[in-house]
Amino acid sequence: MSLQPRPGLLDITPYKPGASAPEGAVKLSSNENALGCSPKAAEAYRMATQSLHLYPDGGATKLREAIAEAEGVDAARIVCGAGSDELLQLIGRGYLNPGDKVVQNEYGFLVYSLVAKQCGAELVSAKENAYRADVDTLLEAAGEDAKIVFLANPNNPTGTYIPESEVRRLREGLPEDTLLVLDSAYTEFVDAPDxxxxxxxxxxxxxxxxxxxxxxxxxxxxxxxxxMYGPSEIVDVIHRVRGPFNVNLPAIEAGTAAMGDREFLKLSKTHNDDWLAYFHQQLGGLGYDVTPSVCNFVLVHFSDTPGQTAQDAERFLAERGLVVRGLAPYKLANALRISIGEADANRRVVEALEAFKAQAA
Structure with a gap:
């Protein structure tokens, strides 16, 4: 008899990242920073290559202290990981049992589904309102027995957010023993007062x-x-389920330098603000339905008409060296997610979508 994996694992569809760009093409499918990374972070990474024979600090102490100083929080209540993806999975490993209920918003980040399924939990998706998370439907879905509620705010792939008052209403409406996970991957791009x-x-x-x-x-x-930042009791659990050296030495050094480079963050924010507004104005002017975004990408909707669909547009863009993200896995088959790129790439996207609309007319 062949070795069998745990029940349910073979039902999982592995996460598919944004497509890579072939040589000569521009990748706008993964919401990467158009300006690259902080020069100080890159230099710290290079310097760390001189110490690759050494184990990293298992507690990532230097990095946690840099984060704590920048954010004004307690370093002891920070856990670092190999991307926030790993931390989401560690939360599942630490708290989910088979049959537990996990709740997300309708177009929530796909990793939440993976976390639930890997642990044998039941995933419930709450309907959104105009591509925004809806607290009422989240509370209804959670009921009295949800173990975890995941909320990306702002959300990927929609680019929308809900105000702080609504997030508080969600927390106050959930049972005290329901864990609320606020995924704030795009928080630095948002300056809305609410x-x-x-x-x-x-x-x-x-x-x-x-x-x-x-x-x-x-x-x-x-x-x-x-x-991740959390209560001491939850941080303690995550430390017990993470690997002892889950953050490598160059990452610790680069991350520490990045936290201190406020000028690079300012440049990145300014670039994104300018070109996000450009996309909204230009694509809206061409007649496209663009969901208002506060992130470093836009969600563009297309027609059901053959020759004018999102799949048609994705192919049209790819033929012109522009790789974007199709969203069928999110049940947004007639939409594309397009990352903010460098100036030339952004202009090429608008020109290409103008040509697409013209040839489809």
Whole structure:
């Protein structure tokens, strides 16, 4: 008899990242930082190559202290990981049992589904309102027995957010023993006055954690680095299920340098603000339905008409060296997610979609 994996694992569809760009093409499928990463982070990474024979600090102490200083929080309540993806999986490993209920919003990040299925838990998706998470439907879905509620705020792939008051209403409406995971991967891009990352809520409410990443505004997607801030009891559990050296030495050094480079963050934010507005204005002017985004990407909707669908547009863009993200796995088959790129790439996207609309008319 052949060796069999745990029941349910073979039903999981592995996560498919944004497509890579062939030589000469531009990749706009993974929401990477168009400006690269901080020069200080790159130099710290290079310097770390002189110490590759050494084990990293298993507690990532230097990095946690840099994060704590920048964010004004307690370093002891920070856990670092190989991207926020790993931390989401560690949360599942630490708290989910087969049959437990996990809740997400309708177009929530695909990793939440993977976390639930890997642990044998039941995933329930709550309907959104105009591509925004809806607290009422989340509370209804959670009921009295949800073990974990995942909320990406802002959300990927829609680019939308809900205000701090609504996040608080969600936490206050959930049972005290339901863990609320606020995935704030894109928080640095948002300056709306009614938005908050959720960090303060961790100090005010039990069973609430925030996950953050270095992959987006910091431009360090290639080294896989993220962090979580939570109550001491939950942090202790995550330490017990993570690997002893889950963050490598160059990542610790690069992340520490990145946290201190506020100028690079400012440049990245300014670039994104300018070109996000450009996409909304230009694509909206061409007649495309673009969901209002506060992130470093836009969600563009297409027609059901043959020759004018999202799949047709994706192929049209690819033929012109522009690789974007199709969203069929998110049940958004007639939409594309397009990352903010460098200036020339952004202009090429608009020109290509103008040509697509013209030839489809």
């Amino acid at each position: 938005y908050a990352s959720g960090m303060a809520m961790v100090d005010e409410f039990a069973n609430t954690v925030v996950t953050r990443t270095f992959s987006k505004i910091h431009g360090l997607a290639g080294i896989r680095l993220g962090w």
